[in-house]
Amino acid sequence: MSMTHYMSLLADNQPWNLIIFMAIPVIFAETITVTEFFILFGKSTRGGLRSFNRICSILAGLYFTGIFLYLFPTAFIPLTVNGEWHTWVDVVAVGFYLSGVFFLLPLALLDLGLIARNRSAEGKLKLHFILVSGFLIVAHIAMIFGMVNPEIMGGMAGMNH
Numbered sequence: 001m002s003m004t005h006y007m008s009l010l011a012d013n014q015p016w017n018l019i020i021f022m023a024i025p026v027i028f029a030e031t032i033t034v035t036e037f038f039i040l041f042g043k044s045t046r047g048g049l050r051s052f053n054r055i056c057s058i059l060a061g062l063y064f065t066g067i068f069l070y071l072f073p074t075a076f077i078p079l080t081v082n083g084e085w086h087t088w089v090d091v092v093a094v095g096f097y098l099s100g101v102f103f104l105l106p107l108a109l110l111d112l113g114l115i116a117r118n119r120s121a122e123g124k125l126k127l128h129f130i131l132v133s134g135f136l137i138v139a140h141i142a143m144i145f146g147m148v149n150p151e152i153m154g155g156m157a158g159m160n161h
Contacts, residue, residue, distance in 0.1 A: 006093035006146035028060035032132045045121045054111045061108020068101040086150035097142035103135035
């Protein structure tokens with residue numbers, strides 16, 4: 001069975017790649033989501049839980065930006081330039097995984113007070129929730145497509161199989 005590059009990355013160097021590239025970002029996102037629900041339902045913009053949520057958001061955003069800065073030039077660009085993608089499913093899996101930076105980096109910037117400064121506390125909470133939700137969506141799309149055997153999905157012009 002052939003694997004997508006996403007699954008190959010997670011399967012290599014066990015268990016470290018799985019921990020570094022999937023477990024840590026997803027655990028951060030799930031922790032942020034759960035605490036977010038308590039914050040939203042409790043309508044609390046301050047306190048220990050909000051501080052914990054904020055720290056997790058900043059760490060997650062900075063951590064995943066580091067992953068993006070590592071994988072984009074070392075994996076995405078070479079795979080594209082050399083035509084080494086394993087069908088369109090591979091492109092979707094890796095592309096959606098890397099697109100997580102478009103949600104987690106702004107999440108960190110929001111909690112660092114570098115963006116959305118003029119929004120109300122409620123507006124910031126809404127944006128925060130949208131960003132963490134967006135990351136969970138793209139991460140799960142990456143996981144789903146990453147688990148597909150690219151051989152059963154057919155080719156794509158210019159791609160090696």
